[in-house]
Amino acid sequence: MILNISLKNFRNYKEREFSFSEKRNLIVGPNAAGKTNLLESVYLLSTGKSFRVKGVESEMIKSGEEIARARGEVEKRGEKIKLEIVLTRGMVMGEKTAKKRYFVNGIGKKASDFIGILKAVYFGPEDLDLIVGSPSGRRKYLDNVLFQVDSEYIRSSLSYEKGLRTRNKILEEIREARFQAKTTNLLNYNLEIERKKLFFWDQLLIKNGNYITAKREEFINFLNNRREIFDGLRLESQSEKFPCFNIEYDRSAISTERLAQYEIEEIAAGSTLVGPHRDDFKVILVNKEASEMGGARDLAVYGSRGEQRLAVLWMKLGELSFVKTKTNEEPILLLDDIFSELDLAHRRLVYDITGETQTIITTADMEIIDEQWLKDIKIIKL
16 A cells, blocks of 8 residues: 655656545546656556556656656555655766666665565556557566566566577677678688577576566466456446456467577577567457357457457456455556546446555546545545
């Protein structure tokens, strides 16, 4: 649970403090007032990242400033903890500095020791990109969920990314060396030297890549086994129950055999072609109607906007359940102007399922908020 947050030079905020109710909080203000920015700052303290698809960290720093801070006080199992993230553009007063630093109770920490202290699930209009957007956005979604529940996943991801950059650089060097050898008719070019250069990084990617894949698969299986989220609930305008969704995980397995299989193609491309950095998934609709049309439907291709929206809602509520199950902690639910995207039945579904979860909601229009939510709610006006 987050108690309060103070922002300095964060997005449009020069300096501002906010306190929150332990239950429902409603942030009201016109467009461009900073509602989403406030949610972003809370999410940053949770995951160390922005939820924006193009979440460039330097863009979170107010224009004309060198440093931005987000500092929050959270309560976890009866203990109050102060979390802080300091962002820079890489230079402060002419000196090089880290672009992002983490602090817990004033003490500097590694990302893996900071991320996940505060748990949060974000749901905004742009989350439809989970269905129709790029594979990189879907991989980012999986990472942001798993970062909050598994510190080893954070370490494996950071190690994998570093190893991937190095291995790709070596592949580029090998490609260039082969080209030079070919153009100069070098007959004693040693292929074994190439393989020795890659061996260490191959093993690092295989070890960490398989861990990443296993954890992503665990989360996806959890979602696929949580169809009861909508069980017994019906849309007011329909007699049918909510449709059934399923996620198909398109994993890119990494192993010694797979790397050997793609060796020629990887050197030609100067890039690693297999591994979890190439993963993807798709969301499938399976219900009576879909079966009569010949089977399940890929929502990215054949789904209506309403079906895509409901599928994302299913994923987000499943994510909420996953984080709670894995950590025995109730995440904060951050709802960014989603009620303008949902009809009355879907809004009431969110009300019913979230229950006592600490929730921070943004809206530009108070009238679309259900009266039952306006009871015992803290209103923050921007």
